[in-house]
Amino acid sequence: MNNGKEIKFSDESLALVQRMMKRYPEGKQKSALIPILHIAQAEFDGWLSSETMDYVASVIGILPVEVYEVASFYSMFNMKPVGKCVIEVCRTSSCWLLGAEDVISHLEKKLNIKTGQTTSDGMFTLKSVECLGSCGTAPMMQVGADYYENLSLDKVDSLVERFRADGKRKTYTDKAEARN
Amino acid sequence: MGKKLLLNNDHIPGINTYEVYRKNGGYASVEKAIKTMTPEAIVEEVKKSGLRGRGGAGFPTGMKWSFLAKPEGVARYIVCNADESEPGTFKDRYLMERIPHLLIEGMITSSFALGANTSYIYIRGEYFYVARILEQAIDEAYANGWLGKNILGSDYSLDLYVQVGAGAYICGEETALLESLEGKRGNPRIKPPFPAIAGLYGCPTVVNNVETIAAVVPIINNGGDEYAKVGIGKSTGTKLISASGHINKPGVYEIEMGITVEDFIYSDEWCGGIKNGKKLKAVVAGGSSVPILPADLILKTANGEPRLMSYESLADGGFATGTMLGSGGFIVMDETTSIVKNLWNFTRFYHHESCGQCSPCREGTGWMEKVLHKIIDGHGSLSDVDLLWDIQSKIEGKTICPLGDAAAWPVASAIRHFRAEFEDHVRNSKKVIDPKRLVSNAVY
Numbered sequence: 001m002n003n004g005k006e007i008k009f010s011d012e013s014l015a016l017v018q019r020m021m022k023r024y025p026e027g028k029q030k031s032a033l034i035p036i037l038h039i040a041q042a043e044f045d046g047w048l049s050s051e052t053m054d055y056v057a058s059v060i061g062i063l064p065v066e067v068y069e070v071a072s073f074y075s076m077f078n079m080k081p082v083g084k085c086v087i088e089v090c091r092t093s094s095c096w097l098l099g100a101e102d103v104i105s106h107l108e109k110k111l112n113i114k115t116g117q118t119t120s121d122g123m124f125t126l127k128s129v130e131c132l133g134s135c136g137t138a139p140m141m142q143v144g145a146d147y148y149e150n151l152s153l154d155k156v157d158s159l160v161e162r163f164r165a166d167g168k169r170k171t172y173t174d175k176a177e178a179r180n
Numbered sequence: 181m182g183k184k185l186l187l188n189n190d191h192i193p194g195i196n197t198y199e200v201y202r203k204n205g206g207y208a209s210v211e212k213a214i215k216t217m218t219p220e221a222i223v224e225e226v227k228k229s230g231l232r233g234r235g236g237a238g239f240p241t242g243m244k245w246s247f248l249a250k251p252e253g254v255a256r257y258i259v260c261n262a263d264e265s266e267p268g269t270f271k272d273r274y275l276m277e278r279i280p281h282l283l284i285e286g287m288i289t290s291s292f293a294l295g296a297n298t299s300y301i302y303i304r305g306e307y308f309y310v311a312r313i314l315e316q317a318i319d320e321a322y323a324n325g326w327l328g329k330n331i332l333g334s335d336y337s338l339d340l341y342v343q344v345g346a347g348a349y350i351c352g353e354e355t356a357l358l359e360s361l362e363g364k365r366g367n368p369r370i371k372p373p374f375p376a377i378a379g380l381y382g383c384p385t386v387v388n389n390v391e392t393i394a395a396v397v398p399i400i401n402n403g404g405d406e407y408a409k410v411g412i413g414k415s416t417g418t419k420l421i422s423a424s425g426h427i428n429k430p431g432v433y434e435i436e437m438g439i440t441v442e443d444f445i446y447s448d449e450w451c452g453g454i455k456n457g458k459k460l461k462a463v464v465a466g467g468s469s470v471p472i473l474p475a476d477l478i479l480k481t482a483n484g485e486p487r488l489m490s491y492e493s494l495a496d497g498g499f500a501t502g503t504m505l506g507s508g509g510f511i512v513m514d515e516t517t518s519i520v521k522n523l524w525n526f527t528r529f530y531h532h533e534s535c536g537q538c539s540p541c542r543e544g545t546g547w548m549e550k551v552l553h554k555i556i557d558g559h560g561s562l563s564d565v566d567l568l569w570d571i572q573s574k575i576e577g578k579t580i581c582p583l584g585d586a587a588a589w590p591v592a593s594a595i596r597h598f599r600a601e602f603e604d605h606v607r608n609s610k611k612v613i614d615p616k617r618l619v620s621n622a623v624y
Contacts, residue, residue: 023339023341023343025255025298025381028362028381030362030363030364031343031361031362031363032363033363034305034343034344034345034346034360034363035343035344037346038305038308038344038346062363066363069364069365070363070364070365073348073365073366073535074305074345074346074347074348074366075346075347075348076305076306076346076347077346077347091525092267092468092525092529093267093268093424093464093468093511093525093526093529094267094268094424094425094430094511096522096525097425097426097511097513097517097522098425098426129347130265130267130349130529130532130533131265131266131267131268131349131468131529132306133264133265133269133270133272133273133304133306133307134270134273135267135268135269135270135422135424135425135430135509135511136270136422136423136424136430136431136432137430138424138430142306145308145309146309147309172305172306172308173308175312176308176309176312
């Protein structure tokens with residue numbers, strides 16, 4: 001149970017999960033684990049509780065421990081509850097050279113939290129992450145499916161306001177905003 | 181030298197769609213391959229082209245392909261490595277986002293050449309939106325008969341899928357990628373056996389980078405010999421360079437190999453010079469793992485020859501005075517950059533990304549980060565520089581996969597070329613006394 005809700009994929013997600021498992025040879029359905037964990041994280045409040053992981057194990061037909069060991073290895077899977085918007089600021093190399101630390105400390109002040117924490121209203125979680133492959137448009141941050149590039153502190157402010165006004169949970173599996 | 185083979189149609193509006201891509205000669209290599217060539221002939225053209233792996237290692241692609249075992253009745257796989265995670269590298273994202281069908285076309289032609297009937301594109305999880313672009317392109321390719329059963333009426337069939345990862349640099353290492361694709365932690369495998377013998381699901385497998393697979397398209401269209409005419413010496417063809425850092429025009433550039441590094445940095449055709457009129461201090465030429473070089477050594481070799489953008493020229497002088505082309509992640513640093521802090525940033529990256537399987541890497545990367553942190557906070561001593569050197573020397577060559585080397589080389593090269601800056605830092609930094617500072621870099 002997550003927040004009292006039953007952990008069960010929607011019909012649409014379940015159909016997608018079943019299609020995914022057909023991408024691999026017979027007996028190799030565990031290959032679908034990472035893609036399915038993304039769907040689960042998006043559907044069940046943005047993180048992977050042990051109940052969610054047990055459920056995923058039962059859907060694929062593998063042991064729960066096989067799910068835990070994978071979920072805990074990859075940085076995109078949240079192992080504890082997060083805010084609706086997880087702001088992930090790239091902190092590596094070119095982003096660092098071009099002001100990532102300023103973006104991070106600005107966000108810490110603006111949201112009144114430290115990196116790794118969630119705002120008390122549950123709206124934002126701030127993370128600093130390793131290179132996101134957007135070095136030519138540094139500094140940058142990822143929120144859900146979207147890359148926000150060539151950041152200035154003003155741009156960061158207006159994005160935060162936009163996310164707050166929107167109020168929706170953002171996930172990696174969302175349809176991305178239009179890019180030019 | 182403006183020769184382009186991959187991004188030549190990049191400027192055409194709508195080139196991301198099937199119709200426009202096809203109208204501009206797209207999928208011709210698939211037609212040529214399936215209708216007029218044997219799989220062996222395709223491998224031969226790729227060998228003749230001199231194409232070398234574009235992910236970083238630069239291993240000859242034709243040779244890698246010819247190692248693929250072909251036992252009767254056993255499936256073979258091609259897996260495209262789109263895990264692009266080397267700091268400073270963003271060329272594959274650019275290519276997949278702008279011209280997704282070029283990768284799909286390359287995958288079909290390559291899969292036919294190697295006799296694979298199921299192929300996967302493993303893309304890093306953060307590129308989720310790019311995965312959707314690829315999936316849409318794959319749907320279009322199926323709808324137009326380029327994928328699925330009996331392609332172009334032949335007896336060749338192929339299914340192609342996109343697999344997303346979930347955030348792990350190590351999955352760019354090919355055996356870790358295969359583990360991840362099998363639904364496991366990204367722990368690299370001990371080699372041998374190499375993937376060509378026992379790869380995905382224990383079957384013979386070839387893993388190639390996005391740019392490598394895309395280069396198969398012009399090689400088949402124009403012939404391996406034509407491709408080999410482009411470039412210089414054993415660095416044939418073109419290379420996508422991801423240019424970033426303190427330059428006026430960051431971005432992805434397709435260059436013919438053999439242009440000078442000086443032209444690449446200062447010409448308006450490419451990087452357009454150093455930002456804000458500052459002076460060049462150092463360059464990391466091939467992604468964060470390759471040795472950093474100071475301005476004089478990146479512009480000219482130790483013998484005073486102009487340094488060229490090629491595998492051989494960048495490596496000239498070995499690690500003593502040279503570096504590597506690597507992934508083509510070209511990070512430029514101006515005179516204001518602290519080499520010590522930059523190195524701390526790199527070591528933090530490798531510490532975070534070590535999979536933890538081999539102790540020299542798991543422990544050593546953490547120690548290097550801590551020692552550098554100590555120096556930056558003004559608590560270092562001169563012997564710490566030697567300690568750093570000692571740690572890196574005990575990681576290099578002592579791990580299952582090259583992440584250990586990748587973590588060691590930046591440390592060794594920074595000390596080799598900028599030792600005085602480390603010593604200055606030790607002597608002159610103000611002591612930071614803030615116990616919280618030591619944990620403030622925790623990720624999550």
